[in-house]
Amino acid sequence: MELDAFFFAMAIPAVLFAGVSKGGFGSGASFAATPFLALILGPGEALGLMLPLLMLMDMGALRPFWKQWHWPSARALLIGSVPGVVLGVALWKVANPDVFRLLIGVIALGFVGWQVAQKRGWIRPAKRKMRPLAGYIAGATAGFTSFISHAGGPPAAVYLLSQRLSKTEFQATTVLLFWILNWLKFVPFAFLGIFTRETFTANLFLAPVAFAGVWLGVWAHRAISERWFFGVTYIFLTLAGAKLIWDALT
Secondary structure (H helix, E strand, O other): OOOOOHHHHHHHHHHHHHHHHHHOOOOOOHHHHHHHHHOOOOOOHHHHEEEHHHHHHHHHHHHHHOOOOOOOHHHHHHHHHHHHHHHHHHHHHHHHHHHHHHHHHHHHHHHHHHHHHOOOOOOOOOOOOOOHHHHHHHHHHHHHHHHHHOOOOHEEEEEEEHOOEEEEEEHHHEEEEEEEHHHHHHHHHOOOOOOHHHHHHHHHHHHHHHHHHHHHHHOOOHHHOHHHHHHHHHHHHHHHHHHHHHHOOO
8 A cells, every 4th residue: 555646536535425424424325435445455455444434433423322322223233243243254364355356346236236226115124123133133244244345334224224213213323333343343353464554554644534524424414415425326336346346356
C-alpha cells in the first residue's frame, strides 16, 4: 500500500461515503467502501484499513441510541455471530486473495439483489416473529459476511425486521450489534496480520474524514433523498462487485 495521491483520491471518497451511510442512512450501505477499496488494494488491506474507521464511526453513532436497543434480539444475533467469525478466520488461513475478491464481489452483488427484491416486495418481513434459533443463524451469517467484507447488515436486518421493532429500536440494535461485532473481529484481524503499519498510518490520516462523513450523514439525512442515495449505491456496488469477480476469476 502506497500512501500517495492516487490512494487518497480513492480512499477519501470511500471513507466519506461510509460515514455518510453510518450517520444518516442506517449504515446499510457503509460496507460499500470495502469493495471500492478492494479495487485498488489487496482484500486484506481493504479490510484492515476500514475496520478501525468503522469502529470510530460506531462510537459516534452509539451515544444517541444508548440503551434504546432491543437486547433479546441483539443477544441472539451476537451469540450466532461468534461461529460466523470463527468460520471467517478459518477460511482466511487457507484461502488466497482471489477467493476473497470473489466473495467480496458476490456479497456486493448479493446486497444489491437483496435490496432490490425487498423494495419490489419479493422479500417481505416474516408475518410472525422469528424464534431465537433464526437469530442465531442470521447472526452466524452476519458474522461471516462481516468478517469477509464488513457486510453483515442484510442477514441481521432479516431477523430484526421480523421482530417488529420500532424505528429507533431497530437502529439502536443495529448500532449495538456492529459495535460489539467489530470489536469481536478486531482481535483475529490483529493476530492474522490484517492490520499493518501502512493501514495504521492511513487510519491516522483518514480518521477526520470518517468523523466528517458521520456529520455529513446527519445533514444528508434531512437534505438528500434516501432513494437517490441508495440508487447511486446500488449502481456503484454492481460495477465494483462485477469487477472484483472478474479480477478473481481471470
